[in-house]
Amino acid sequence: MNEVPQPRDESGLRIQELAYGLKVRDVMTSKIFTVTRRCTMWEVQTIMKSNGISGVPVVDGCHVVGIVSMHDIMVAIEGGYLDDTVASHMVSDVQTLSDEVPLTFAMSAFTKYSYRRFPVVNQNNELVGIVTPRNINLALIRELSRQLDEIEEGESQLIDKKITAFHRIYRLTRYDFEHAGRASAELKKELKARGVPSKVIRRAAIASYELEINVVAHSHGGTFTMLVDEGRVRITANDFGPGIPDVDAAMTEGFSTANDWIRSQGFGAGMGLPNVKRVSDEFEIQSGVEMGTMVKAIVYLKKGVD
């Protein structure tokens, strides 16, 4: 059973796009119930029953040390040990999510693990909230209606200025070098048609091409989005993993994890991400091991920085 939209099916392309701007922090429930190791299973059951929740994190100070789910309570009732403390029956191997990561990572995590909830922690590894599929669905609906409002507003403005936004989403497949570059070619054509200076076009196209190649060469596949409006090109590459263990290393020129086959295709020089950063006016990268990587590059059309 999976209540979260699957990022891998076709409709998922749009859903991923919806979730791009959102972080786990924006959608989590931050007012949550917690227990300590010394509380009893019966107390946890009471908290669940009276508040309509299905999982309670166990904390030591601000840190998560375990979690008790409805399933654990049912087993406790069956086994007749509701009076035992939480310590001996909680699940102590808890998968948490950072509040900084994109919502799409949380969606991947729900797809990958069978957990129904993830405690959310801040940079200091302190518990700051909890995220469930319900949080995600609500956030997506909210974001969808916000974007619809924006489109309605934007359209009336665009008609005045006779400029339309260019928006494309592509699916990229692992090792499909044949089709990588397709998005960048379209982007180039579009920018040329808009009379963008060729130096700016080149910077946008390089960012776009490197990111396409990255997804194809290094990830299990993913989505690639381009948005061109009056002032800028926004390129977003979002993949389904495996994630980058050391982002700083990946941003260093010459660092590469490419295998021989990738190298035989002429890639894997360890310059992809540094190249993207160099040609972009704004650059952002986030990666979660086993969850995926999101890179956002923005090139300004007007400033014409070389």
Place this chain on the structure above:
Amino acid sequence: MKVSELNSVGFCCVQNKFEDAEITGGYTSDLLSDVMGNLKDGQVLITIQAHKNTIAVASLSGALAVIFCHGRSVTPDVLEAAADEGIALFSTSDNQFDATVTLAHSLR
């Protein structure tokens, strides 16, 4: 030196739909990201990577022509992509070092 003159110094033209512009220099590399990061407008790319991605990279970086070394065979899809992008293609049995030396001498 113009692109068309590469023929006269021993490079064999295999794709001739291009604008015959003045060559500003050359860049020799088989790593396409390196090419994208460093090749300058108006230069010639010298490489052994004879596939479609090379054409995409050459076009993005502003290369006028690509010289494929070691007599690597050029497939029809590569020729077609280069014609679409207006990038001249040359072939040589020389290795990258010798091709680079030849081009460098011709440009001086």
